Amino acid sequence: MEKCLVCGAGICEDKPLKSGKYNIYKCYSCGLVFSSPLPTQEELNKYYQGFVFEKPNEREISRLIKKSQIQLKELFKLNTNSKNKLFLDYGGGVGINWKAAKDSGLISYYFDIDRQAEDFAKTNLGLTNENILSVNNNSLTFDYILCDNVIEHIPDPSKLIESLFSKLNPGGKLILKTPAASNTETFFIPRVLYIYLKKSLQQNSIGKALTYTFKHKYHHCDPPRHIYSFSKESLKILLEKIIDENSHIKFNYYSIPLFKYAFFNQFKMANNSFLKILLFIILFPFILLESILELCRIILVKARVLKPSGLIAVIEKNY
Ligand SMILES: [Zn+2]
Secondary structure, three states: OEEOOOOOOEEOOOOOEEEOOEEEEEOOOOOOEEEEOOOOHHHHHHHOOOOOOOOOOHHHHHHHHHHHHHHHHHHHOOOHHHOOOEEEEEOOOOOHHHHHHHHOOOEEEEEOOOHHHHHHHHHHHOOOHHHEOOHHHOOOOEEEEEEEOOHHHOOOHHHHHHHHHHOEEEEEEEEEEEEEOOOOHHHHOHHHHHHHHHHHHHHOOHHHHHHHHHHOOOOOOEOOOEOEEEOHHHHHHHHHHHOOOOOEEEEEEEOOOOOOOOHHHHHHHOOOHHHHHHHHHHOHHHHHHHHHHHHHHHHHHHOOOOOOOEEEEEEEOOO
């Protein structure tokens, strides 16, 4: 019998969802959705080679940095005393948070396994080797560490969290952000739901695909990309094995920004403005419907009717 990789409970599922060469299981004891087998490091290195990331254009960069500054201030409760404290963005991608922290007066460090993303940050945001976490400065410790949408990609998230927690100064904060398992907010984002349903139909019966999509709500687990989808309970169990009892763990949620994954957001891909206008006119009824759905989503998440799509764990190290 398959066992949950976090809480160890037995999973009574003879026919899991097939996804490529992986099987997807859901633990009804702690809520974890996970892949079995886990991808090997070799498979992951190959997968992330030239991994396509979202490259923002020049106009978007400054807007995203401002947005990130607001987010970092709120997440880490930054104030005037935070100036010159050490910050690390682990899994920094194109470097937006690294730059936002730097512009907020922090001494900002960056790490990402994706070389293309690192080069983008160097070329466009002024990242230099001195600010990249490497074997040369591996003994550095930090006051603030952000690990945004990383733990769900890693075969051994415990090991990563343990290593990040050890890099935290007393009184420092480690913030983990990850998609929330089996959230209901995703049901209001047709494009995301469509992607998962379509994928599950490729190798599974209609009944199994529907059960996993609507009952088990397996969305956000798509190996070898996302290996895990954490519920609050499963992440709590994982963290309590690592974090000493004098340190504090708090949980919060975040939501997907308005229109981020809307079908019509794809218009940006069409370069020709005539084509954009034509598409807009033809698809207007659908756009209107999707906009109404998006507004309903925001309202229902605020009212806590829908479970938000993202989970935040705030870990404060004891003095
Ligand atoms: Zn479990």
